[in-house]
Amino acid sequence: MIPQETVVNTISVVSKAIKQKIEDSSWDYRGEFTKAYTHGFHSYPAMMIPQVARRLILEYSNEGDSLLDPFCGSGSVLVEAKLNKRYSFGIDLNPLAILIARVKTRPIEPKLLTKQLWNILENLNALQIEEIEEPNFFNIRFWFKEMVIFQLAKLKTIISNIEATEVREFFQVVFSEVVRLSSNSRSSEFKLYRYPYERLQSHEPDPIKLFKNKAMANIAGMEKYYSEARDPYWARPILGDTTKLTQVLQHPIHIVVTSPPYGDSRTTVAYGQFSRLSSQWLGLEGYENVDKKSLGGISVATLHCSLPSETLSEVIKVIGKADERRAKDVLSFYIDLNKALIEIDKVMKKRGVLCFVIGNRSVKGIRLPTDIILAELLTNLGYCHLATIIRNIPSKAMPLRNSPSNIAGRVSDTIHKENIVIMRKG
Numbered sequence: 339m340i341p342q343e344t345v346v347n348t349i350s351v352v353s354k355a356i357k358q359k360i361e362d363s364s365w366d367y368r369g370e371f372t373k374a375y376t377h378g379f380h381s382y383p384a385m386m387i388p389q390v391a392r393r394l395i396l397e398y399s400n401e402g403d404s405l406l407d408p409f410c411g412s413g414s415v416l417v418e419a420k421l422n423k424r425y426s427f428g429i430d431l432n433p434l435a436i437l438i439a440r441v442k443t444r445p446i447e448p449k450l451l452t453k454q455l456w457n458i459l460e461n462l463n464a465l466q467i468e469e470i471e472e473p474n475f476f477n478i479r480f481w482f483k484e485m486v487i488f489q490l491a492k493l494k495t496i497i498s499n500i501e502a503t504e505v506r507e508f509f510q511v512v513f514s515e516v517v518r519l520s521s522n523s524r525s526s527e528f529k530l531y532r533y534p535y536e537r538l539q540s541h542e543p544d545p546i547k548l549f550k551n552k553a554m555a556n557i558a559g560m561e562k563y564y565s566e567a568r569d570p571y572w573a574r575p576i577l578g579d580t581t582k583l584t585q586v587l588q589h590p591i592h593i594v595v596t597s598p599p600y601g602d603s604r605t606t607v608a609y610g611q612f613s614r615l616s617s618q619w620l621g622l623e624g625y626e627n628v629d630k631k632s633l634g635g636i637s638v639a640t641l642h643c644s645l646p647s648e649t650l651s652e653v654i655k656v657i658g659k660a661d662e663r664r665a666k667d668v669l670s671f672y673i674d675l676n677k678a679l680i681e682i683d684k685v686m687k688k689r690g691v692l693c694f695v696i697g698n699r700s701v702k703g704i705r706l707p708t709d710i711i712l713a714e715l716l717t718n719l720g721y722c723h724l725a726t727i728i729r730n731i732p733s734k735a736m737p738l739r740n741s742p743s744n745i746a747g748r749v750s751d752t753i754h755k756e757n758i759v760i761m762r763k764g
């Protein structure tokens with residue numbers, strides 16, 4: 339791992355917004371299995387581990403409560419909400435994330451899925467060349483080998499003909515993961531980086547075999563979920579922008595459990611880019627704008643900071659001296675985050691609890707204390723701080739492998755810990 343930006347400076351702040359900060363290794367869940375139930379259906383950047391979501395739900399809400407994950411990604415929190423008898427909403431502006439979240443939270447009789455899987459495999463053999471619908475998006479032959487395109491097109495054709503939406507979407511999620519694994523992009527990266535020429539020579543993925551294996555693994559996960567996820571506790575993933583949350587959600591909320599992006603998509607995780615190839619194959623609309631619409635997606639024009647966080651003003655001043663452009667990126671992220679918090683507050687019930695799981699990344703060698711900035715912004719909205727828990731991210735489960743300078747293969751080592759900020763509405 340190459341340290342990309344060595345931290346040379348941490349803004350030292352004693353914030354009145356923070357009441358107690360504790361390092362507690364019981365939140366690390368080192369070595370624990372994180373792919374039970376439907377959690378292993380599809381990879382997604384910076385997934386929340388189920389154990390953390392479950393513990394927050396159980397400690398800070400009651401059976402029958404309504405939960406919101408305003409940055410739900412692939413829906414890990416929603417899965418845990420349903421398993422633990424909470425009604426839940428999830429918001430995300432990435433259409434692929436919403437598809438995955440829908441499939442992960444919707445119980446389907448596993449026998450039906452197994453039967454359908456055998457139908458798919460049988461139909462593949464019977465498919466005539468002229469029936470195959472091959473997509474033709476920009477650069478498809480750069481990202482996929484000819485044989486892979488042919489096999490994926492066969493799978494896609496058969497899957498799109500499945501009549502029942504729930505079953506079709508289940509197999510679309512399997513297919514999406516196969517697209518990712520059989521593309522020419524390194525599967526260990528969240529950004530699109532093509533394998534180097536020499537490595538490509540030996541890259542011979544077999545999409546049909548990958549599909550069969552992944553489908554069987556997902557059906558096994560569904561079996562456990564199906565037997566434990568109980569009605570009437572629904573989960574509703576909704577495509578939307580959390581900075582405009584109340585346009586899509588008005589339901590009163592008891593608890594928020596979420597892991598928002600760590601920073602703007604240009605310099606942290608580009609969720610749109612991660613989802614591009616699958617979305618193109620599946621014909622999902624709207625993936626093109628995900629990174630621009632994400633928090634901080636459009637940089638502010640000036641460095642004027644009027645947000646109610648002293649810590650943020652200090653940070654922006656220091657980064658601005660080193661690099662004005664990066665400081666604007668940083669500021670635009672927090673401005674959007676604050677818009678999202680104002681919207682979330684509108685649906686929160688009195689005494690409702692917010693649990694934010696966040697990493698403090700660094701920019702220009704300066705650690706950004708997002709946990710403190712978040713607590714200050716929320717204090718201004720009338721929330722009181724209950725605790726900030728610091729947890730270690732065991733390296734095997736490291737959710738963030740990013741490249742702050744967008745250099746292929748470079749991985750930041752700046753986040754090994756994350757903070758769980760817990761606040762209660764006044």
Ligand SMILES: C[S@@+](CC[C@H](N)C(=O)[O-])C[C@H]1O[C@@H](n2cnc3c(N)ncnc32)[C@H](O)[C@@H]1O
Nearest residue numbers: 384385386409411412414430431579580632633
């Ligand atoms: C850290 S990921 C969440 C991962 C999730 N906890 C999981 O386990 O899969 C953050 C998510 O925030 C979403 N996002 C970013 N800006 C958003 C916005 N303004 N409105 C809604 N979602 C947004 C991204 O698309 C991404 O899926």
